Amino acid sequence: MVRVVARTLAEATRRVLGSRRRTGRGPAAAEPAQAGDAALAADLEAAIGADRVRSDAAARYLASRDASIYREGNAGPVCYPDSTADVVACVQVAARHGRAVSPRGAGTGLAGGAAPLGRPVVLSMTRMDKLLEIDVDNGVAWVQPGIVNLDLTRALAPHGVHYAPDPSSQAACTIGGNVANNSGGPHCLAYGVTSAHVLAVEVVLSDGSVVTLGDLSAEPVGYDLRGAFVGSEGMCGIATAVAVRLTPDPPAVRTMLLCFDDVSDAAATVSAIIADGIVPAAIEMMDQRCVRAVEDFAQAGYPEDAAAVLLVEVDGPAGGVSIASERIAGIARRYQAMSVRTAADEDERARLWKGRKSAFGAVANVMPDYYLHDTVVPRTRLVEVLESIYEIVDRYDLIVLNVFHAGDGNLHPILAYDSRVPGADERVHAAGREIITMSLDMGGALTGEHGIGVEKREHMSRMFSEVDLDQQARLRASFDPYCRMNPGKVLPSAHSCSDIAALRASDASGVWG
Amino acid sequence: MADFDEALTAFAAEVGSEGPVCVRGGRTRWSLGGDMAPGTREVAAPAGIVAFEPAEMTVRVRAGTPVTELHEALAGSGQRTALPERPGGTVGGALMAGESSIARLGLGPVRDGLLQARYVCADGRIASGGAGTVKNVSGFDLCRLLVGSLGTLGLVGEVLLRTMPVGEVERWVHVPGAAPDPARSCHTAASLLWDGTDLWAFLSGYGVDVDEDLSRLAELSSGPPEDVDGPPDLPPHRWSCTPSEAASFGSGNGAAGRFVAEVGVGVVHASEPQPARPVEPGVGELNRRFKERFDPAGRLNPGRDPLRKP
Ligand SMILES: Cc1cc2nc3c(=O)[nH]c(=O)nc-3n(C[C@H](O)[C@H](O)[C@H](O)COP(=O)(O)OP(=O)(O)OC[C@H]3O[C@@H](n4cnc5c(N)ncnc54)[C@H](O)[C@@H]3O)c2cc1C
Numbered sequence: 002m003v004r005v006v007a008r009t010l011a012e013a014t015r016r017v018l019g020s021r022r023r024t025g026r027g028p029a030a031a032e033p034a035q036a037g038d039a040a041l042a043a044d045l046e047a048a049i050g051a052d053r054v055r056s057d058a059a060a061r062y063l064a065s066r067d068a069s070i071y072r073e074g075n076a077g078p079v080c081y082p083d084s085t086a087d088v089v090a091c092v093q094v095a096a097r098h099g100r101a102v103s104p105r106g107a108g109t110g111l112a113g114g115a116a117p118l119g120r121p122v123v124l125s126m127t128r129m130d131k132l133l134e135i136d137v138d139n140g141v142a143w144v145q146p147g148i149v150n151l152d153l154t155r156a157l158a159p160h161g162v163h164y165a166p167d168p169s170s171q172a173a174c175t176i177g178g179n180v181a182n183n184s185g186g187p188h189c190l191a192y193g194v195t196s197a198h199v200l201a202v203e204v205v206l207s208d209g210s211v212v213t214l215g216d217l218s219a220e221p222v223g224y225d226l227r228g229a230f231v232g233s234e235g236m237c238g239i240a241t242a243v244a245v246r247l248t249p250d251p252p253a254v255r256t257m258l259l260c261f262d263d264v265s266d267a268a269a270t271v272s273a274i275i276a277d278g279i280v281p282a283a284i285e286m287m288d289q290r291c292v293r294a295v296e297d298f299a300q301a302g303y304p305e306d307a308a309a310v311l312l313v314e315v316d317g318p319a320g321g322v323s324i325a326s327e328r329i330a331g332i333a334r335r336y337q338a339m340s341v342r343t344a345a346d347e348d349e350r351a352r353l354w355k356g357r358k359s360a361f362g363a364v365a366n367v368m369p370d371y372y373l374h375d376t377v378v379p380r381t382r383l384v385e386v387l388e389s390i391y392e393i394v395d396r397y398d399l400i401v402l403n404v405f406h407a408g409d410g411n412l413h414p415i416l417a418y419d420s421r422v423p424g425a426d427e428r429v430h431a432a433g434r435e436i437i438t439m440s441l442d443m444g445g446a447l448t449g450e451h452g453i454g455v456e457k458r459e460h461m462s463r464m465f466s467e468v469d470l471d472q473q474a475r476l477r478a479s480f481d482p483y484c485r486m487n488p489g490k491v492l493p494s495a496h497s498c499s500d501i502a503a504l505r506a507s508d509a510s511g512v513w514g
Numbered sequence: 515m516a517d518f519d520e521a522l523t524a525f526a527a528e529v530g531s532e533g534p535v536c537v538r539g540g541r542t543r544w545s546l547g548g549d550m551a552p553g554t555r556e557v558a559a560p561a562g563i564v565a566f567e568p569a570e571m572t573v574r575v576r577a578g579t580p581v582t583e584l585h586e587a588l589a590g591s592g593q594r595t596a597l598p599e600r601p602g603g604t605v606g607g608a609l610m611a612g613e614s615s616i617a618r619l620g621l622g623p624v625r626d627g628l629l630q631a632r633y634v635c636a637d638g639r640i641a642s643g644g645a646g647t648v649k650n651v652s653g654f655d656l657c658r659l660l661v662g663s664l665g666t667l668g669l670v671g672e673v674l675l676r677t678m679p680v681g682e683v684e685r686w687v688h689v690p691g692a693a694p695d696p697a698r699s700c701h702t703a704a705s706l707l708w709d710g711t712d713l714w715a716f717l718s719g720y721g722v723d724v725d726e727d728l729s730r731l732a733e734l735s736s737g738p739p740e741d742v743d744g745p746p747d748l749p750p751h752r753w754s755c756t757p758s759e760a761a762s763f764g765s766g767n768g769a770a771g772r773f774v775a776e777v778g779v780g781v782v783h784a785s786e787p788q789p790a791r792p793v794e795p796g797v798g799e800l801n802r803r804f805k806e807r808f809d810p811a812g813r814l815n816p817g818r819d820p821l822r823k824p
Binding site for chain 1: 567568569570571592593612613614618622625626635639640641642643645646647648649650651652653654655656658659661662663667668678679701702719720721722723726727752754755756757758759760761776778779780781791793794796797798800801803804806807808820821822823
């Protein structure tokens, strides 16, 4: 296997996406365009311009999948809108043709949320990537949904503020995708996930009308519809502009690497830090297999003999930062830490984070395929949860790398495998199912940040009752009574609009069949 | 999926599936969003703390519990929630009103603190939104929808709330003559209040950082900052503005009368009510659709409408 060191985060992310696209369950070419699509495409072209609509197999193939292992998506014509007006026009044309609409950002989603079901019109939002306005006084910026998360952060840097949610995919993923998935990231431990950072959203609804949900005032009137919209996975409407909250850069930051020769000690340290009333900006954990992969890939300077490392960051006013980091070091030593290292300068800090953020890229060097899981457990139970994960994967004779947001109990066990080995896919799915069951049995949640999409749709009834799901379906139907927006996701078939004609056109079965 | 506790099932039975019904909390914000329709049956939500997990930083509590009582119980472990304390105000009432605490600058808005809600739907059945963990994106976000809904979509019986640590040192100080903007550089300020002349600050954090902010405030002040018991008397009406609008109240917002502005937040407490805020027709229509889908017969808290909140 050729080992190439990704020099940048963007490169690492692209590599991951590239490798995901090449592998997985034999990607079939998109089905040939159907006769009915010619009239649809012609109307779309008339509405937004011929150069903004593509119906060729290559474009539809790329728009049919995201970074998940789901491969049954099937895109109709793919549109590249430039403006809210373009989006409205596309939605109206699709409605006239009785077709659904599926928005997509960068396609880095890991739950199949952007995989179009039923040959809908796909709206690729990546051309709408402008930063519209920065208003530092009010701590808000208006952006278009296609702007890449990291580009926003870079543009804000000179103003002494940043956009707090920082998914590991931030070099590629879009704010629109972040809003749709209510995405998280390491620093969401202290600062909250996307929902806490979205003040208002301009949305095109399924009837083509445009509404602004929320506003910049402290307490908008009416129901919190911007809150209801965030995390709706493209099923409630299309975000065409987003007002994001700007977080002032902290006056002081300290990044620490705590190394342990026992995974349980690392997990216990996490629980003890939280129990001590310290709220670090981030607590990330990596186990030995992950550390070794990262070292091979990105040379972050993690000790390869450690059974587990914790990357802990504290920020805020300088006095508190030094008190909190000393308390954290004390806790780590109480749990037998082999070493406690504090980044001496910005360079070292960047290197430590680069290791964490390139972990997924590094996995590609371990095995050709991987399945990244995302569940949440109570953060006080990390020790027993990790033991269970190792027990499950051992039983299925698989390799697992653990790299996760330990501070809020958000697990990301990565099952690395080679799908060419007979039976490997089945073992991976069976182990994944057990990890989900174990997480729920511990009082956990199906997903902490990647969303439900098609991947976990049929698992929803294991976490929610019929009544709960019915309430969620009402939320969705209040936004989109026609079930025309990204149909077939999130809600199990009995609660979704699986009756719409468009959806019948394709096989809408989930990952688990 | 959880087995619901007896208090919750008893509450659901009392709500039943027919006839107009409203929940009485502490009656501290009783007429927010309109007067209760006459003849509406009143019920009370169950009270009591179900489980406080200091190491998890969450607390499961019944909606009828007074916020002050909840906070007294959490204080023993050095924790609190983001809910505002009003004499007699309940957890459910605070969540349904959705109005933030005076310390929102530090504690965040009420909406971010609700992790799970168990509530009685219009048809009398119990639903659960959110999850029992501090992070969750499983499905549509019913918790955010419920906060501030004035009990018009479902009647909340039990919730799981995020808790946060109380600062090692906490002090309210009165800073005569200080301007609001420069005070925003005080990182430990969990509340900054300004009445056009003077500033009040609630500092919360590590002792060293609080001391540093106190000297910062002393420099802005026309006299030495003095310790006080709490915020100044707040005028009765609540305005919702952007932070920069709130900061401009000093230059004579005649319509507001006497005011105390929450610096950096945008809530302004004023002696005159805020003029009705315009609502986009499309947003009004969406609000109506939500009410219709969640409560087709209009039996939950009839007469109240979050669109009519000041
Ligand atoms: C290597 C790697 C690391 C990752 N790390 C993290 C992480 O740390 N934290 C995390 O939370 N996630 C992570 N993810 C998952 C993924 O990056 C996020 O879910 C991200 O927010 C998706 O953004 P996207 O632009 O790629 O959206 P897409 O994948 O294109 O779409 C995601 C969903 O958003 C909808 N959507 C897109 N744009 C719009 C719009 N304008 N309006 C309405 N709906 C829209 C789509 O329909 C779909 O349902 C990771 C993924 C990879 C591959």
